[in-house]
Amino acid sequence: MEIAELIERCRQGDADALGELYNANVSKMRNVCRRYISDEQAINDIIHDSFVIIFTSLDKLRDNDKAEGWMMSITRNIAYKYKEEHKNIMPLP
Numbered sequence: 001m002e003i004a005e006l007i008e009r010c011r012q013g014d015a016d017a018l019g020e021l022y023n024a025n026v027s028k029m030r031n032v033c034r035r036y037i038s039d040e041q042a043i044n045d046i047i048h049d050s051f052v053i054i055f056t057s058l059d060k061l062r063d064n065d066k067a068e069g070w071m072m073s074i075t076r077n078i079a080y081k082y083k084e085e086h087k088n089i090m091p092l093p
Contacts, residue, residue, distance in 0.1 A: 004064035011058050022051060025068065029075045036079040046082055050075040 006024065009017030029050060033043040053074050061070055 007064045036083045
């Protein structure tokens, strides 16, 4: 199914469409995160936070055909912010 169709179903309150949208994009989002972060738990947290923003901001998306890029931008921005906030934290030995 096209992303644009999934977005429209999500906007109409279709809970199954939310799951389909998640499943269709989670691996791409994970790859975006891995460009910035290697910690898998942090990546999981970033993906979670990204989807919260995506699901609660669908009404702000003006062009459903650009949804994938929009979602990847949200994910990239959160991952970058996480990396910047944690770059000076030294891991414990």
